[in-house]
Amino acid sequence: MSLLDIEDLAVTFPVEDGPDVPAVDGVDLQVAAGEIHGLVGESGSGKSVTARSIMRLLDGAEVSADRFDYRGEDLYAKSEAEMRRVRGDEIAMVFQDSLSALNPVMTVGEQIAEVVRHHGAVDESAGLLSELRRKYVTGTSKSAPSWRRAVDLLETVGIPDPEEVATTYPHQLSGGQRQRVMIASALGGDPSLIVADEPTTALDVTVEASILDELRRLCDEFDVAILLITHDLGVVAETCDSVTVMYSGSVMEHGRTDQLFENPAHPYTKGLLRSIPDGTATDGELTTIPGSAPEPAERPAGCPFRDRCPAAFDACTDPLPEHVVDAGHVARCHLYTDGDDPGEVSWETAANVDDETNGTVGDTETADRTTPTEVTDG
Amino acid sequence: MSTHTTTTTEERPRELLQASNVKKHFPVGEGLFDRLFGDDRVVRAVDGVDLTVHAGETVGIVGESGSGKSTLGRTVSRLYDPTDGSIVFDNEHIETYSGRALRPIRRRVQYVFQDPLSALNPRKTVGESVARPLSVHDIASGEEKWERVADLFEEVGLSASQMNAYPHELSGGQRQRVGLCRALVTEPDLVVFDEPVSALDVTLQAQILNLVNRLQREFDLSYLLISHDLTVVRQVCDRIAVMYAGEIVERGSARDIFENPQHPYTRSLLDSIPQVGGGRKSDREPLGGQPPSATNPPNGCRFHPRCPEFIDGRCSGENPALQSIEGDGPAHEAACHWLDQSEGERATHTPPSRAEREVIRESSGG
Amino acid sequence: MSTDYGESETRFGIRIDRFERLRETVAGDYKATFGLTTVVLFVLAAIFAPELAPYDPMAQDFALMQAPSLSSPHPLGTDSFGRDLLTRMMYGARISLGVSLGAVTIGAVVGVSLGVVAGYVGGWVDDALMRFVDVLWAFPWLLVAIMLVAVFGQGVWNVVAAIAFAYIDDFARLARGEVLSIREEEFVLAAKNVGLGDVQIMTEEVLPNAVAPLIVQFTVLVARAMLAESTLSFLGIGVKPTTPTWGALLGQGRSLIGQAWWISIVPGIAIVVTVLGINLFGDALRDAFDVRGEGGSP
Secondary structure, eight states, X not given: OEEEEEEEXXXXXXXXXXXXXXXXXXXXXXXXXXXXXXXXXXXXXXHHHHHHHHTTOOTTOEEEOSEEEETTEEGGXXXXXXXXXXXXXXXXXXXXXXXXXXXXXXXHHHHHHHHHHHHSSOOOOOOHHHHHHIIIIIOOOTTSHHHHHHHHHHHHTTOSSHHHHTTSOGGGSOHHHHHHHHHHHHHXXXXXXXXXXXXXXXXXXXXXXXXXXXXXXXXXXXXXXXXXXXXXXXXXXXXXXXXXXXETTEEEEEEEHHHHHHSOOSHHHHHHHHHSXXXXXXXXXXXXXXXXXXXXXXXXXXXXXXXXXXXXXXXXXSOOOOEEEETTEEEOOGGGTTSSOOOOOOOOOOTTTTOOSSSSOOOOSOOOOXXXXXXXXX | OOOOOOOSGGGOOXXXXXXXXXXXXXXXXXXXXXXHHSOOOEEEEXXXXXXXXXXXXXXXXXXXXXXXXXXXXXXXXXXXXXXXXXXXXXXXXXXXXXXXXXXXXXXXXXXXXXXXXXXXXXXXXXXXXXXXXXXXXXXXXXXXXXXXXXXXHHHTXXXXXXXXXXXXGSOHHHHHHHHHHHHHTTOOSEEEEESTTTTSOHHXXXXXXXXXXXXXXXXXXXXXXXXXXXXXXXXXXXXXEEEEXXXXXXXXXXXXXXXXXXSHHHHHHHHHSOOSTTOOOOSOOOOOSXXXXXXXXXXXXXXXXXXXXXXXXXXXXXXXXXXXXXXXXXXXXXXXXXXXXXHHHHHHOOOOXXXXXXXXXXXXXX | OOOTTSSOOEETXXXXXHHHHHHHHHHHOHHHHHHHHHHHHHXXXXXXXXXXXXXXXXXXXXXXXXXXXXXTTBTTOBOTTOOBHHHHHHHHHHHHHHHHHHHHHHHHHHHHHHHHHHHXXXXXXXXXXXXXXXXXXXXXXXXXXXXXXXXXXXXXXXXXXXXXXHHHHHHHHHHHHHHHHHTTSHHHHHHHHHTOOHHHIIIIIIHHHHHHHHHHHHHHXXXXXXXXXXXXXXXXXXXXXXXXXXXXXXXXXXXXXXXXXXXXXXXXXXXXXXXXXXXXXXXXXXXXXXXXXXOOOO
16 A cells, blocks of 8 residues: 555646646655655655645645545644644655754754654653753753654764764754755654655765665664655666656656666656766767756646757647556657557667757757657667 | 876976975964964875876866865865965975965966855855956957857857856856856866866766866866765776875776775775665675864774774784885875785784774774 | 947046936835935925025024914014024024934945955955944044034034044944955956956945845934934034034924924924935935845835
C-alpha cells in the first residue's frame, strides 16, 4: 500500500494583476512505505512546490487534486490543528539550506529536544510556560528525557561526540554536520515519511556521499520512507529505489530506478542522461537539450517539452497520455501511443546548441518533426 | 577540450602564468588592537602553491569548500594581494603591482564569477556592465563600443536587444553568458573561471561548457577553471590540480588524475561522485571527518586525520612534498608518503579503524 | 548592426527610463500623486509669492486686525497686526521650504560623502571620519544655532547651517552602514576586476545601490527640518523677528489659540500637509529607483 498517494495534483499561485502561475499541473506521485523515492527535475519543474504541498506549506496557493492520501487519509481534508500533528509526527521535512532552517540562537541539542517534546513519545511537559521557561531561563536540563533523546538522535545520524555537539550552535558546525542535525531533528518525531528538499545540493561531494549513505541507512534500519528531491541524476541513481522525473510542472516519466536508468523511455529523460558530462564526449562537445524550459505562463498546450523535443510531432499538442513501459515504469509521451517502441530518439549536437536567445529550439539539423527519427544513441 | 599537447622542448607553448609558492593568509582578528594584543591567528587559505598555465591550455583546480581554490584563483588574478610568493604573468612579476600598474594587467587577465546575479551591478543594464571595461581601458568608445558589445552578445548566444535588460530580468543561463561577455570584451589572454556552471541546471551546464570550449578555440584563450565538480573539470581541462587545505596534493593531465589517481584524497573524491551508471555504491567507505581548521592545520600531512591509508607516525610527522610519478604523462605529481613505498606495501596496509582514527584526530588537533 | 540598443537616452545625464519609471510609479499611486502635487503647489506658491500674493506681507490693515479666515478680503484671515495671513504664508513658504530643503541637502551631501568614503575605505580612515562625525553629533544643535546667532547675528543662513550641521551624522552613519554591506557584494569585486579605480567604484557601483534608504531619510529629515526651523524662529534665534516663516507664524499664534485660532492652525496644517506630501513622494521616488521592484512601502 502506498504511504503517499497523490493523483492529478495541480498547484496554482495567484498573482497580483497578472495571470495565475500554474506551478504544478497534473502530477501523480506515489511513495511506498520504507523506500527512497527520488523526485527529479530542473529549476522550474515544480518539484519543490510538490514537496511543500505534501506538508501543506503553500500559503496562498490553490491546491487541487483527485487524491492526496497519506496512509489512506485525505491530507487536505484535515484541519490545520490536525495537520500540525501530522507535521513532525508523521511527515517531517529536511531543507536545503541548513543554516537558515535552524534557529541561530538555540543550541542544536535544544532544537532537537524541542521537536522531541512536541512530537515524540517522551513524557515531558511541552506547554507554553515550560517552553518559555526553557527558552529564556533554564534551557533543557541535561537529564531530561528529551535531551537524552536528542543526543541519541545525533549519534544515530553519525555525529561524533554527540554530547559535545548538542551544546553547540548551528553556525559553529560545518555544512555536513548541520545537515545531519536537520535529519536528526526530522527524526525526532518518529515520522514515517521524510521529505528532503535538495538536502545535499549545497554540500561538497565527499560530504554529500556520507549524507546520502546516512539517509540510505536510516531508511533501511528505521523503515522511514524518504521523498528525495534533487536535480542530480547521479544522486538518484545511487540512493533511490524509485524515481519520478518532472519537467515544467508535469511528470514525464516514473518507475523504479533500475528500470528508468537502463531503459529510459521519455525523450526528456534521455536528454538529461546524455547531458551529464562523463568524460566520453568527443572533441569537447557535450550533447545538450537546446533552449530552456518555458515559463509557467508560457507553457505550450499538451506536452510542455514539445518545443525542445527533437521527436515532437503533431500529436504532442494533445494532453499527456500514460504509457506503461513495464510494470511500474510509466512514460508520458505521445511517441508511444501506437503501442510500439518508436526507436531511439536522436540527440545529435546541433549547429547552435548554445543558443539561448529564445525559449525554443534553434535550427537543429535533425529537424524532421512530423515523425520520430530513428538513429541510435552513442 | 583543446587538444594541445606538449611537444619537443623547442615547441613548448610559452608559460603565460607562473605562480610560485603563493600564499594568501587572512587575519582573523579585526583592527589594530586585535592584531597586536589578541588574536593574531591567520586563516591560511592558500599556503604555498605552485601553478603554471601555458598559452592555449585549460588548467583545472579542483577542491571542496575550504580548500582554498577560489582564493587561489583570486590571488593569481590579483583581485587579492598575495601574502607571499611570486606571480609571473607573461614575464612580468605582478605580485607587487598595485593600482595603476595593475590596470593593463586587468585587461589581459579576466575573471568570471560563480554567481552571475551577484557579480553584476543590479542598477546597471547588462549592456552597460559589459561595455564598461572598454571605456576603462580606452579600447573603444561611443558607437563602436556598443557595436562591439552587441557583437559579443550575439557570439555567446544572446540577442543584442538584451543589452538593455537588468540582471534580474534575465535567466541564470543568460546571466552567465553576460558574465562571459564581460570577461571577454577586452580580449584577454587568460580567463579565470570560478565555478562557472555550478549554479546551473545540468542541461544548461552542458550548453555553457560547449560555449566556453568554442570560445577558447575562436579567441585563442587560456583558461584557469576552478570547480568542485570533477565531471565538469574532466570535460574541459587539459591539466588538473587537486587542492586540499590550501595546498596542491596532486596534479597531472586530466587522464592521469582520473585513470591513475595517486593521492588518497583524490581517490576519495573520485569515489564520492554520484554516478549514474554505477548503481548503488554500498561498498564504498565515504570520507569521514571534516575539512581541517584553516587557522590551525594538522601537523604533517594535512589530510592525515581523514586518510584511509594513514601511516601512523610518518604521515602525522612530515608534510610530504609533491613528487613525480614514474611512467605517466607530463608532470603527474602527488604529495603522499606512499610514493616512497612500494605498490605492494600500499595495497596490504591496514588503515586504522574508526575508533583509532578518532584518537588520532583528537591528538593532531586537525 | 544598429546601435540603438546600447546607449540609453539621457537628458541632463540622467537616464530617461528612470524618469519614465518615476512617472509611472507616481501616476499609478494616488498617494504619491497627492504628495507630489501638494509639494509642487507649495513650491510654486513660494517662488511666485511676489506675483501671486494679494497683499504685501508687512502691510498692516488696522481695520481688520485678527480677522478670521474666509472673511473677505482676507481669505485666510489676518494676524494681530492686521497682516494678511495668506500672503505671509506664501512668503513664509519661501523660507520654510527653502531652509528645510536646503539644509537637508547640504547635510546629505556632506554626510553621504563622509559615510561612503568611511565605509568603503575602512581602516583608520573609517575610524577618523566617524569620530569626526561623532563630534558633530555630540554638539546639541540648539547650542550650535545659538553660537552661530551670537557670532553672526540672526538670519536665514545661520538657520540653514545649524540644521545641516545636525543632520550630517544621520546621513553619514546611514550611508556608511549601507556601504559596508554593499562593498562585500561580488559585483564590487567584479568592478575591481574590470579595472575600475576606487573613486569610480564608489560613485558608479556602490552609491547607486545605497540610495534607497537615503532617500527615505531625506524626506523624513525635511519634515524635521521644518519643525526645527519653527523652533528656532519661535525661540528668536532664527530668522529676524518680523520675517514670516511657517514656524514663526505658528509661534505667534500660540497664545491666541482661543481667540484667533487661524494664526497657528493654518501654518500648522500647511506644515503637516507638506511633510506628508514629501514623505509620500519620497516613497515613490525610492520605489522608482528600485530596479528590482523589491520593497514595498513601509
